[in-house]
Amino acid sequence: MVAATPAAGRPEVSIVVIQPTAFCNIGCTYCYLPDRNDRHVLSQATVSRLFTELFASGWASPELTVIWHAGEPLVVAPGFYREAFETIERLRPASVAVRHAFQTNGMLIDTDWCALFREWGVGVGVSIDGPQPLHDAHRKTRRGDGTFDKTIAGIRLLRQENVPFHVITVLSRDSLAMPEELLAFYLSEGIDQICFNIEESEGSHVSALFEGVELRERYQTFLRSFWHAAQASGKVRFLREIDQAIPRVFRPNEACSRNIQVEPLAMLNVDSRGNVSSFSPELLGLKNARYEDYLLGNIHTHSLVQIQQACLESAMLRDIRAGVEACARSCEYFSVCGGGAPVNKLFEAGSFAATRTSYCTLTQMVPTDLLLEAFDRLEQGVANGAAPPPGPQVASPTAAQLSRVP
C-alpha cells in the first residue's frame, strides 16, 4: 500500500527546491541542466513572495526541507542566502520547522560558506565521483580540465571547520567495477555519509551506463560489495541506498511508503524567475509543448491555490497518475517504490504513463532485493540456532545487523 495524497485536495508541501541561479561554474559531461549559462539570479522578492504564499496556505509540512539547487548554488554569495534565510525565518509559523540544504560541486567552499552552513545548520551535499581519475573523467571545467583538486579542497575545509556533510557520487561504467577503491577513497578523506546516483538519461543527456543488458547485475554486485565492506570498516555512518530503503522495506503492513514525486505540489520546484513546477525537480527548465514546459504558473502572478488548480487539471498529472496506477497493477515492488520517478519514465520510456525503467530497477529493485536477501540469511541463521546480532529485534533490522550476515 502506498500513501494517498494527504487529505484529498490539500497538498502537503514537504520539499521546496529553489533555483538561486541556473548558472553552473563547470560543465560536467553528464549534466542535463539546459540553462547552465544563464546568470540570472533569484530575487529576494521572489523568496519573500514564495514563502508568504506557502506559509499562508497552511500546506507546508511540519518538517519542511528547502533545497537550493538546479544550478551551482555557491556561485551566488553567502550574503544572499543570509538575507533569504532571515526572510523565511521571519515568515515561518511556529508549527513549521525549516531545514535548508545545498547540493554543490564544492569548488567554491571557503570559510565564509562554512560559517553560513554552521550558523544555519545547513545540510550540505558535495558532488564528488571518487578518486581523481574517476572524478575528472566527467566533472570538468568549461575548458575541459578536471575539477577534483578544488572539490577535494572544499571537502577538506568542511572537515576542518566541523561542518557535517554527505557526498553524492555519480556512478559510471568504470566506478561500478571499483567498490573497494571507492570505499578506500572515502575512508582516506574521512567521508562517512555516502549517496550514489546512477548516471541517468535525462534531458539531452543519454547515459552510456545503460548500454548492455547486465547493468542490474553489475550494480547489485557493486552495491552488495560496497555495503558489506563499508559496514565491516565501522567507519561509514550512512549509506543512503541501504539506510533509506530499510524503513520502506521493513515496516508494518498497514504503514504506507510515500512517493512525493507523484503527489501534486508535495515537491514545489521554483526557478530563479519564480516559475513553479512540481513532481520530479529535474523537469524544471526543460521544454515540452505537450506539457507546457512542465510549468504550473509563476509565483509573482499566480496564487498557490491557482498553481494547485493548474496542477490538478494538467495533462502532466493525468499521465503521471496513469503511470502510478499501471505500476500498482503490475509491479511487485510498488509498495516500496510508490510508482517511481516521472522524469525517468519520460526520458527512458517516452511517457509519464510508463512503468519500469532502468532507473527504478537500480534505485528501487536492487536495494530491495539486497535487503531481502540479507534478511533471509539473517532469519535462516537465527532459525539454525545462531545468536541474533546485537541490536533491535530481527523483525526490524538495522543495516549493521543485515550486513553482518555472511
Ligand code: SF4
Ligand atoms: S519499481 Fe519501477 S515499475 Fe515498480 S513501482 Fe517503481 S517505478 Fe513502477
